[in-house]
Every structure is written in structure tokens, then in C-alpha cells.
Amino acid sequence: MMKLLLLFSMALIALNVDAKPDTRVYELRTYHCHEGKRADLIARFQNHTTRIFEKHGMTNVAYWLPTSPEMKNDLIYMLSYPSMEARQAAWKAFSTDPEWQKVAADSQINGKIVAAVDSKFLKMEPELTKKLKLKAKSPERIFELRSYYCLPGRYPNIVARFRDHTRDIFETHGIENIAYWGTIEKDDTQSHLVYIIAHESEAAAKNSWDAFRADPVWKKAQKASEEDGKIVEKVVSVMMAPLPFSKLR
Structure with missing residues (x-):
């Protein structure tokens, strides 16, 4: 019994450690x-x-x-x-x-x-990323850096849409979620969402994005999220290849 209690306590400690937000x-x-x-x-x-x-x-x-x-x-x-x-x-x-x-x-x-x-x-967006994923699922992959600039007051809406829908739909189309951040601004300027995803190749990225945009599940989620107005004003995307000495590859 004592051994079981000890194992249970250790499991709880491990869960609490994993649940710690990334505050870096x-x-x-x-x-x-x-x-x-x-x-x-x-x-x-x-x-x-x-x-x-x-x-x-x-x-x-x-x-x-x-x-x-x-x-x-x-x-x-x-x-x-x-x-x-x-x-x-x-x-x-x-x-x-x-x-x-x-x-x-x-x-x-x-x-x-x-x-x-x-x-x-x-700063890491805690509702969207628990931990930065450094390990690759495949030995070669291309990264995409995307920045979403939201309309005034709409940043919480983009976070909610990614939390509840977008990330999961990405994965169904072969888009790997790496990490999501919000920008740290000096004044009252609204943060914008910055995130990194990965693809097997640039050709795979195009196919995945085409399939994602045509997905009825995504269309329904987007429509529902914008019932009270558009969320995103501008999106900036950069495709990137990792250098050999990059930890995230």
C-alpha cells in the first residue's frame, strides 16, 4: 500500500511539473x-x-x-x-x-x-503551447513562421479559435504544431500571435494548406468564430529551412 501511495504521489508530482507554464x-x-x-x-x-x-x-x-x-x-x-x-x-x-x-x-x-x-x-501562449517541441517526427522538415495581426480587441478571439479548432484541424492535414507565442509589447499595443508549424516539404505545405482551406470543418469553425466580426487583419508567412546547428530541426 505504501509503495502504491508513493508511486501515486510521484505521478502527481510529475503531472504538476509538466503542467508548469513556460514563463521564459x-x-x-x-x-x-x-x-x-x-x-x-x-x-x-x-x-x-x-x-x-x-x-x-x-x-x-x-x-x-x-x-x-x-x-x-x-x-x-x-x-x-x-x-x-x-x-x-x-x-x-x-x-x-x-x-x-x-x-x-x-x-x-x-x-x-x-x-x-x-x-x-x-511569451509562450499557455492556452496553445505547453512545451516547445524540439524533437522532429521526421529527419527532414521545413518550418513556417506565421504572424497574425488582429483587429483591435480581437487577440483573445484568435487564441480561442486556435485553441478550440485550428490546431487540431492542422494536424489532420499533416501540419505539425510546434509552438505559439504572443508578442510582448512596450505600450498598450495589442499583441499579435506568432507561431511555428512544420511540413515535410514546401510542396507538402502547399497541399496541406489547400486541403485545410477547403475543409468544411475549418470553414464552419471560421464562420462561427467571426459571427461578431472579422478577427485577423494581416498574416505574414515565412518558409524556413533549419541550419545544421539548430536545436529545433
Whole structure:
């Protein structure tokens, strides 16, 4: 009896641990390189930067190359931190690290690599993602980064629609849910939904999206969710291939 009680208690503890929300701060960064310099940036990340990030408490989550020709000079990556305060401290320590300063200087002997940087801070959307899934179902897959900008006051509606319908319908059409975040905004600006899904290939992605949009179950869910007005104002999608050193592949 005591053994059974102990096993039951351990199971409850495990459930409570799994139920803990992911409160980390995620940062999605896009580096726009000078023409012909992206290969230098990739080498710098692979050989130096990722390791120096980890030394200063930053967690490397993923590194991707957009597949669109229009983004041929871009690299997208994601880091996570225990908190925003930890993020600020980590970047300060990183930027003043003599090792990093030497790496940066040596890598730019023939010219600057990065022309501009875009950054978004994200928090995991607890109603949509319990844990970031790093392990691949298949050895090769393509990722899709999607950002949904909602009409005023409609962010809770998009979360509800994904929670109650969209994610499950995705899976029936071969679209793998990876993770969902809401943006962290500085003022009263409404968050927008950022999520990552995976496909077997870009061709598979097109087939899955065609089937999803034609699915009567989805059409019914969309119609019901928009009885009191449209939810989404704009959608931005980027197809991405993971780099070999990306944890999320």
C-alpha cells in the first residue's frame, strides 16, 4: 500500500511539473546581411557566437534560413532567457566580452556582415503551447513562421479559435504544431500571435494548406468564430529551412 501511495504521489508530482507554464522570454531575431555576406554570418554563429551566447546564459533555440529568394540575405534565429531582466544583462555581458569582440572584429576584416536587425520579444501562449517541441517526427522538415495581426480587441478571439479548432484541424492535414507565442509589447499595443508549424516539404505545405482551406470543418469553425466580426487583419508567412546547428530541426 505504501509503495502504491508513493508511486501515486510521484505521478502527481510529475503531472504538476509538466503542467508548469513556460514563463521564459523568447526573442525572435532577423539579421539582414550585406550582399554576399550571409555565409560569413552562418560561419560566425556556428563556430563562435552560439557558444558565447550560452556562456552568458542565453539559450539557443533555433536557426533558420528563409527559403524565399527575396530573403536570400537574411538569417532568422530564436533565443530564450529566464526573464527580460536576464536578457538585458546577458546581452550587456555578451557585447562587452573580449572573446566576442575579437570574433566580431576578425569576421569583419573584409567588411561588415550585418546591415540591420529586427527583433521581437515573445511569451509562450499557455492556452496553445505547453512545451516547445524540439524533437522532429521526421529527419527532414521545413518550418513556417506565421504572424497574425488582429483587429483591435480581437487577440483573445484568435487564441480561442486556435485553441478550440485550428490546431487540431492542422494536424489532420499533416501540419505539425510546434509552438505559439504572443508578442510582448512596450505600450498598450495589442499583441499579435506568432507561431511555428512544420511540413515535410514546401510542396507538402502547399497541399496541406489547400486541403485545410477547403475543409468544411475549418470553414464552419471560421464562420462561427467571426459571427461578431472579422478577427485577423494581416498574416505574414515565412518558409524556413533549419541550419545544421539548430536545436529545433
